[in-house]
Amino acid sequence: MRAGRRLWLAIFLAPAVVLFAAFVTYPILSALAYSLYSWEGIGRRGFAGLANFIRLFTTFPYPRLLVGAFWHNVVVFGLTMLIQNITGLALALILARNPWGARAYRAIFFLPVTLSLVIVGFLWGLFLNPVFGVINKTLGMVGLGALARAWLGEPETALITLTLINAWRWVGFPTIVFLAGINAVPEDYLEAARLDGASEWDVTRRIIFPLLAPAVTIIVILTFIGSFNWFELPYVVQGVSGAPNRATDVLGLLFYRTAFGEVDTGLQDIGVGSAIAVLMFLMLVTVSTVGAVFLRRREVEMG
Amino acid sequence: MMRRLCTALIAVALFATFFPASVLGQEPVKLTFWSWRTEDKWVYDRMIRLFQTRNPGIKIEFIPFRAPEYATILSTGLTAGRGPDIIHLRAYGGLETFAAPGFIAPLDFEQVPELKRFPLQTIAGARSRKDGRIYGVPFATQTLVIFYNKKIFAQHNLTVPKTWDQFLTVMRTLKDKGVVPLANGGKEGWTLEVLSGVIAPNFYGGTTFFEAVTRGQTTFREPAYTNALAKMLELRPYMPTGFMGVDYATMQQMFINEQAAMFIGGSWEIGFFKAQNKNLEFGVFAAPPERADQIPWVSSYADGNYGINAKTPHMEAALKFIRFTATLEFGQMFTDLLAQMSAVPGVVVRNPQLQQVQAMNRKATPYIMLVGFRWQAPTGSTLLQSALQGMMAGTLTPAQVGEEVTRGLSSWIDAFRGR
Amino acid sequence: MSGRSRWTPLLQAILIANAFLVLAPMVFMGLSAFKTTREIFQHPLGLPTVWSLDNFSRVWVDARFALYIQNSVIVTAASVAIILFCGAMAGYALGRFRFRGNDFLYLYFLSGLMLPIRLAIIPLFILMRNLNLLDTLWSLILIYAASGLPSAIFILTGFFRTLPADLDSAARIDGASEWTIFTRVMLPLVRPALVIVTVYNLIPIWNDFFFPLVFIQSDHLKTLPLGMTAFFGQYYTDWATLFAGLTLAAVPVVALYVVLSQHFIRGLTAGAVKG
Numbered sequence: 001m002r003a004g005r006r007l008w009l010a011i012f013l014a015p016a017v018v019l020f021a022a023f024v025t026y027p028i029l030s031a032l033a034y035s036l037y038s039w040e041g042i043g044r045r046g047f048a049g050l051a052n053f054i055r056l057f058t059t060f061p062y063p064r065l066l067v068g069a070f071w072h073n074v075v076v077f078g079l080t081m082l083i084q085n086i087t088g089l090a091l092a093l094i095l096a097r098n099p100w101g102a103r104a105y106r107a108i109f110f111l112p113v114t115l116s117l118v119i120v121g122f123l124w125g126l127f128l129n130p131v132f133g134v135i136n137k138t139l140g141m142v143g144l145g146a147l148a149r150a151w152l153g154e155p156e157t158a159l160i161t162l163t164l165i166n167a168w169r170w171v172g173f174p175t176i177v178f179l180a181g182i183n184a185v186p187e188d189y190l191e192a193a194r195l196d197g198a199s200e201w202d203v204t205r206r207i208i209f210p211l212l213a214p215a216v217t218i219i220v221i222l223t224f225i226g227s228f229n230w231f232e233l234p235y236v237v238q239g240v241s242g243a244p245n246r247a248t249d250v251l252g253l254l255f256y257r258t259a260f261g262e263v264d265t266g267l268q269d270i271g272v273g274s275a276i277a278v279l280m281f282l283m284l285v286t287v288s289t290v291g292a293v294f295l296r297r298r299e300v301e302m303g
Numbered sequence: 304m305m306r307r308l309c310t311a312l313i314a315v316a317l318f319a320t321f322f323p324a325s326v327l328g329q330e331p332v333k334l335t336f337w338s339w340r341t342e343d344k345w346v347y348d349r350m351i352r353l354f355q356t357r358n359p360g361i362k363i364e365f366i367p368f369r370a371p372e373y374a375t376i377l378s379t380g381l382t383a384g385r386g387p388d389i390i391h392l393r394a395y396g397g398l399e400t401f402a403a404p405g406f407i408a409p410l411d412f413e414q415v416p417e418l419k420r421f422p423l424q425t426i427a428g429a430r431s432r433k434d435g436r437i438y439g440v441p442f443a444t445q446t447l448v449i450f451y452n453k454k455i456f457a458q459h460n461l462t463v464p465k466t467w468d469q470f471l472t473v474m475r476t477l478k479d480k481g482v483v484p485l486a487n488g489g490k491e492g493w494t495l496e497v498l499s500g501v502i503a504p505n506f507y508g509g510t511t512f513f514e515a516v517t518r519g520q521t522t523f524r525e526p527a528y529t530n531a532l533a534k535m536l537e538l539r540p541y542m543p544t545g546f547m548g549v550d551y552a553t554m555q556q557m558f559i560n561e562q563a564a565m566f567i568g569g570s571w572e573i574g575f576f577k578a579q580n581k582n583l584e585f586g587v588f589a590a591p592p593e594r595a596d597q598i599p600w601v602s603s604y605a606d607g608n609y610g611i612n613a614k615t616p617h618m619e620a621a622l623k624f625i626r627f628t629a630t631l632e633f634g635q636m637f638t639d640l641l642a643q644m645s646a647v648p649g650v651v652v653r654n655p656q657l658q659q660v661q662a663m664n665r666k667a668t669p670y671i672m673l674v675g676f677r678w679q680a681p682t683g684s685t686l687l688q689s690a691l692q693g694m695m696a697g698t699l700t701p702a703q704v705g706e707e708v709t710r711g712l713s714s715w716i717d718a719f720r721g722r
Numbered sequence: 723m724s725g726r727s728r729w730t731p732l733l734q735a736i737l738i739a740n741a742f743l744v745l746a747p748m749v750f751m752g753l754s755a756f757k758t759t760r761e762i763f764q765h766p767l768g769l770p771t772v773w774s775l776d777n778f779s780r781v782w783v784d785a786r787f788a789l790y791i792q793n794s795v796i797v798t799a800a801s802v803a804i805i806l807f808c809g810a811m812a813g814y815a816l817g818r819f820r821f822r823g824n825d826f827l828y829l830y831f832l833s834g835l836m837l838p839i840r841l842a843i844i845p846l847f848i849l850m851r852n853l854n855l856l857d858t859l860w861s862l863i864l865i866y867a868a869s870g871l872p873s874a875i876f877i878l879t880g881f882f883r884t885l886p887a888d889l890d891s892a893a894r895i896d897g898a899s900e901w902t903i904f905t906r907v908m909l910p911l912v913r914p915a916l917v918i919v920t921v922y923n924l925i926p927i928w929n930d931f932f933f934p935l936v937f938i939q940s941d942h943l944k945t946l947p948l949g950m951t952a953f954f955g956q957y958y959t960d961w962a963t964l965f966a967g968l969t970l971a972a973v974p975v976v977a978l979y980v981v982l983s984q985h986f987i988r989g990l991t992a993g994a995v996k997g
Binding site for chain 3: 004005008009011012013015016017019020022023024026027028030031034042087090091094095097099100101105106107108109110111112113114115116117118119122123124126127132133134137138141168172173176177180181215218219222225229231232235236252255259260270273274277280281284285288289292
């Protein structure tokens, strides 16, 4: 019986363990190790210590590309928090009052989340075309022609425009998460406060916001991970070199380009590419771990 | 009984899916042919059909990719030990990056005797610097020019400008009349590199500068070069509104639909323009130099080569096709159908625009980054394309562009270091 | 409560405006798919003069859309099936059995929730090459299945733990085999969790572009998102066809969403919303 139970345990666990170890754990550990070797194309040569990192930090144009791309990720994170998540919060607060059509609105807002970023990217690329696109044409028609510009072509607006496209796709997500958080607030808290004569704003600020903290933490962490993993949208809309003049270059593109080759050459630099991956990896894991611990502690405090 | 029959049927179906007919019967050899020439697919399909009727045992599938992604996709495919059998390769450094690691099968005169008749200058684009061997059959030479819409020019009584100032005057006139003078945009960096390849040589001194800079006697910081780039800025008022967001497709659309009077690009456009709008009457001219008595420089280069994957299991069939691409018949068809200058010697040019281009080539200079500076990363083209986007958008000065390019190249060009 | 009614029109206005922002681009995309390119350029906002299906047929026949969709279906279905199968078994073992190393294994799988698997693309690429799986649908299926496991195990283990303890003991006393208990008694009870796991993985796998971009080179093996980029390269000046392609690519997911929106919303936010 004991032996039988063991055997069954093994049968139940083996497929998942094997699959996960082979295609997640092993590659990730290898990725860390790869950054310490020198590479010739895809062939691994000798142990190189920190040479790849030194090259990444000291050989022009790598350091500048790295800093530029990192900064753009930070900007994307900041703008997404400001635009997408605050909009999401506002929509959630409205929907929580259960206005007419709330269910339908909820479903509509969430719809773009299911669309492929490739579709979203190409679609908005066509809309934003300065000559034939519908956006500038519409602006012209309503008398705002002066606002029309090459949204994706100018270094000042390209990254913001991409972030807005991203927000269009994602805004339903924080909306639903916040909405779930608000709905979890016990109704009698709210009623009691209202009976005490608290205004709606006071109720929102004093009761709903504090209780929404776990949802906020989750959204912040997910936004962070999403922003620093950004790849599809800039790739599809702006191409692998982060046009114009690296204005939309992000770590994901830099990593892909370094590892798999620039536009005009197929030159691969696996060593430096791996070094970039390790840096991104450390950053993401640190932040999500700290975030998770933080989240846990808050939950305990409130529970 | 019924159940057994079903099982049998499913088994057969599975078998058929997993082991395509090749196991069951004599199937032709199937070759894949990758390319970045999405526009030319119809021509390649036609030539492949011709080849297949003569070689019934061979089937070829032409698969084009988006040009900006092509190098990366090819590189990934080849390192994966896969990739196509026949490869449309770029020339010079763009070929070297695939030839040097051994991805491409070297060719010799014994395998492809037709290559003997190609001029050395054309073959140069197919040669690896590493071992000096030839890695492909050159397919075309391209020249960078200015296209203009004859109808629009006639409507406004304009003639082809002979000097830079006349050029600017023509554009000003067009703009005043409400016509977009120039279709060019800056969303895709490579179209800006082409723009510089058209405009700049007259001002930096063409081949003299090319030789000096490739020998390391000067750098791209040289004022002659950066001042030449600065000339591009004078075109900005005549490009479409929001030109920084105008991509290649939009540029083409505008010129084809006669929404813009001129288009700065490469000779490869001729065929495409014709195919898209049969009523389009257009001519070509070389970028006008400072003074009327100067003969203008045009940038030209060997466009690329047809090569063979070193790992192809069908070497013999692939060689057959490669030899076919080196024949006069193929070259003539290529030039006739695509209106591009085939690299095969002896081809007769019948297309009037292409004849003009051919005449311009009497004073040709190598397309600077593509011929001279694509041998290692970061390539001159990568650096220049990004920096030019900055320059055209107004965030970099021409001098800063020269600085960027030189600094980037100095990571692999010793002569540039510390200069 | 009076405050509520006073604000109602404003709140409705905000909701309507936002719904418009979400829907307008999609409606516009759908309308453009029926127009000719010339019409799109000249009357971008108008209705099509003729409701022609030409663009769609061109996309379907010339652009191999049927093939791309078929590949996407195979990859998504196989990956989700493997995730459900392996995830349910592991979740059952971790949620219902006490054994040494249980906590360790659980945390080991959970670590996968935090590890950005895409950053391991270089080793994965080499691994797939060594396994001779590059440029096959298997390369995608395996990586999707493996990286989908942590969330599946997290969700399912939690569900199995909440089931009453005497359920399986009773069955065991009746002499049922472990396999029967698992498949006949336990699995049906966690069906809601299986639905969540399915949706949670289905959409990201269906939409993924990164792994096909690196792993797949052959045209006939491309999934829909990757095939889309090839399609855009080929028809880049033909906007009517492009819009038809985009519409066609969006239809499967949107249609499914319209039918199952509640499941989608719950499933896709499963990691972030409790319960």
